[in-house]
Amino acid sequence: MEPRWLSQDERAAWLRLVAVTELLPGVLDSQLRADSGLTHFEYYVLAMLSEVPDRVLRMTVLAQRTNATLPRLSHVVRRLEDRGLVQRSPCPDDGRATNATLTAEGVAAVETAAPGHVDTVRRRVLDQLTPPQVQALREVTDALLVGLDPDGRLSGLYDPDRAQRHGG
Amino acid sequence: MEPRWLSQDERAAWLRLVAVTELLPGVLDSQLRADSGLTHFEYYVLAMLSEVPDRVLRMTVLAQRTNATLPRLSHVVRRLEDRGLVQRSPCPDDGRATNATLTAEGVAAVETAAPGHVDTVRRRVLDQLTPPQVQALREVTDALLVGLDPDGRLSGLYDPDRAQRHGG
DNA sequence: CCGACATGGTTGTTCCGTCAACTTATGATC
DNA sequence: GATCATAAGTTGACGGAACAACCATGTCGG
Numbered sequence: 001m002e003p004r005w006l007s008q009d010e011r012a013a014w015l016r017l018v019a020v021t022e023l024l025p026g027v028l029d030s031q032l033r034a035d036s037g038l039t040h041f042e043y044y045v046l047a048m049l050s051e052v053p054d055r056v057l058r059m060t061v062l063a064q065r066t067n068a069t070l071p072r073l074s075h076v077v078r079r080l081e082d083r084g085l086v087q088r089s090p091c092p093d094d095g096r097a098t099n100a101t102l103t104a105e106g107v108a109a110v111e112t113a114a115p116g117h118v119d120t121v122r123r124r125v126l127d128q129l130t131p132p133q134v135q136a137l138r139e140v141t142d143a144l145l146v147g148l149d150p151d152g153r154l155s156g157l158y159d160p161d162r163a164q165r166h167g168g
Numbered sequence: 169m170e171p172r173w174l175s176q177d178e179r180a181a182w183l184r185l186v187a188v189t190e191l192l193p194g195v196l197d198s199q200l201r202a203d204s205g206l207t208h209f210e211y212y213v214l215a216m217l218s219e220v221p222d223r224v225l226r227m228t229v230l231a232q233r234t235n236a237t238l239p240r241l242s243h244v245v246r247r248l249e250d251r252g253l254v255q256r257s258p259c260p261d262d263g264r265a266t267n268a269t270l271t272a273e274g275v276a277a278v279e280t281a282a283p284g285h286v287d288t289v290r291r292r293v294l295d296q297l298t299p300p301q302v303q304a305l306r307e308v309t310d311a312l313l314v315g316l317d318p319d320g321r322l323s324g325l326y327d328p329d330r331a332q333r334h335g336g
Numbered sequence: 337c338c339g340a341c342a343t344g345g346t347t348g349t350t351c352c353g354t355c356a357a358c359t360t361a362t363g364a365t366c
Numbered sequence: 367g368a369t370c371a372t373a374a375g376t377t378g379a380c381g382g383a384a385c386a387a388c389c390a391t392g393t394c395g396g
Binding site: 023122146 | 171172173174177178180181182184185186187188189190191192193195212235283284286287289290291292293294295296297298299301302303304305306307308309310311312313314315316317
C-alpha cells in the first residue's frame, strides 16, 4: 500500500527534527559524563526524585516520569544504589512495590551537576532561539507529544496537571 | 559559577523537547524493527546510499550524513554487509578509504521498508501538526542545529542542496 | 478461601554504541 | 626521497538498553 509521501516542507522539517534528536542526546550525555560522571538519564532519575516530597517515588512512577521501561530503570537504580546516590526499600503499602529514595549524597550529586547541565542547555539549545521561537518550540512539541505519547505516560515530565492523574 | 536558570517558558519548552527526543527514537525503531528487521539508523544508512549516484559513498561521508562516528558506522556496515545489503570495497582514489555500495538486495530492503516508515512518520509526527506548525518546526530546528551541529557535520542530512528526496 | 490472573520488580542474555588502540596510507617538510 | 604528522578505517573491550523469562505479591470470581 502506497503511503502519502512527504511534501517539500514536511520533508525539510522532518529531516531537521531527526537531526536534532540524533544530536541532542550526545551533547547532553558527554557534558554530564565529563563534568559529573552521570548519564543524562541518570541525571534525570535523580532530578525527578529531587523534585518530589520526601524525595521518594515508586519504581513504576519513576519509570513513567523518565520514560524508562521497568527493567531499564531497575538496572539504573541498582547502579545508582551501588554508588550511594539512591536507596531502595520495600513499599509498606504494597508488598510488590519498591520505593526509590534519593540519599543526601544523591541530593549533593544533583546540585553539583545542575549548574553545568543548565548552562549546556542554555548555550547549546535555548540561546539559539528568539523568545517567539521558544514559544513556537513549546507549542510544536506539545502537539508532537500527542502522537508520540498518546497515553500521557510521560506527561509528568512536561505537564503538571496531567501528572496527578497519571503519576501522582 | 551560578548559571542563569530557566524561565517558565524556557523550562516548559525544554522539558517537552526532551520528552520528544526520548520518545521519537523508540517509535521509529520499533516500527522499523517489527516490519522490516531494520534499526532506524540502519534504515538511514541504506536510505542515504539509495539517494546518491551509483549508490556509493565513502565511509567518512556516510558517517557525516548519518551523524555517526566512524567506529559506529564501521560496525553497522559490517553487519549490513553480512546480511548482503551493502558491499564494501577499497576506494581506488585513496588507499585509506573504503566505499560502501548499496546492493540490489539493499535497494529492495529500502523500498520495502520505506512505505511503512513514511506512514509512521505521518501518523505519529506530521499529522499532529498544522501546516504553519510544520513551518515553525522547520525554523526552530534549523536554529537549534546551529548550536547542536556547529561544524555542519550533519548538513548533508538537512541541507536542501545536498538532500533531494527521502524515503523513496 | 482457593485457584486464576494481573501487577510490580528483578535477573540474564544479547545486541548496539562508545572509547581507545592499532594498521595502513597520504601529505608535508626538509 | 626519508621522516613525521595526520587522516581513514577496523578491531576489541566495555557499558548501557531492549527483550524475555522469571519470582513474588496482590486481586477477583467462584
